[in-house]
Amino acid sequence: MSTDTTETTPPSVPIIPGIPTSPFFAVRQTPHSGRAVFATTFIPADTLVYRATDLTLSVLLREYRREVCGWCFGYEYGRDLSVVDKTVGFAFCGENCRVKWRTEGGKVAVGVQAWMAVEKLTKGRGKEDSEMVEMDLPRPRPKEIREAWEGVKARAELIRVARMGGGNTPNTEPVVRVTNQHRKAVQKAIADTISPDVMTFCVSGILFHYSHPDQFLNIDALACDYTPYHSADDLQAFTRTYLQLLAILPVPLLPHCTPEILITLSQRDSHNSFGIRSLEDDGSEFFGYGCWPSASYFNHSCGPNVEKQRVGRVWEFRTGREVEEGEELCITYLSGEERRLSRGKRMETLNRNWGFECGCERCEL
Ligand SMILES: C[S@@+](CC[C@H](N)C(=O)[O-])C[C@H]1O[C@@H](n2cnc3c(N)ncnc32)[C@H](O)[C@@H]1O
Structure with missing residues (x-):
């Protein structure tokens, strides 16, 4: 990571879909830490330099x-929210948010149908796997990942035929007769262990691919992690969820439920997602996570000059101090407690969670 403020301007990068634009900075290539955000002018302290929407x-x-x-990720200190949409399994802080979720977040009628199908499957099944992310288990290598997805291909094909009658689209004439073997593949997938959070991730990504095909390139352009699954169990949860979604999603979504799309989502989400945390108590409650592609070009520094703050569904980025023209704009990827760790422990944490050797100014000293 470069904090160089000399006259040598880092080379700019070719046009990348979804990169942030601002009168204060530009995204450029660095020698050792990929693309990064550099100030194109002097920036006073406490300046709002970017809003990622x-x-x-x-x-x-x-x-x-x-x-x-x-919708807005509002939280009332652990109290159950007043508006509950039982059919889709989401709660809202008010009717306004529920309507927005249905019209924008549910992404057209098929989106609402998809969440209803997920809720129907998961409701009453309880928690079937622990979903605790064990960070110290060996991560599946690319070859193991390829083999795992290859291993569910035949079952996926049977389920697709059962759902679509063998046609390539819901409206094409059946080309394969649907037999008991096809129907059994659907039943087996549905009866298999459910990983609700993995399912939410996949459905959210599939709906985004369906409703914003042009903006999927913004996700594709992000830094890629070729070993995104935390463990063999995690990988298996994804391949299992893939089969379950083929079995339950509305038919128009099935062409968007493919290994290629699901793998891309995991590979890009891994090093680019932002935790959605409580806004109080140093963000001690971890509600989940999301991917805002334009916010993913800020590199990490253990002594950041930019602070990020979530305001509902938007991330705001403000300078924490004066920034000189040419200086790199960095946030921290560490949580409140982690920031106070020693250099060695910070390095270890960044390496384990993000897969990089921190080269920031504070670590280099
Ligand atoms: C959210 S992305 C930041 C943008 C990224 N550099 C790119 O080209 O897309 C996170 C990745 O950037 C790189 N990175 C961020 N901060 C870094 C640092 N302090 N030292 C080395 N690499 C860093 C790591 O590869 C990390 O996984």
């Missing part, structure tokens, strides 16, 4: 779904 996919952990608004 481009939320693509988001996950509210199941345990918070009654307490955190499905």
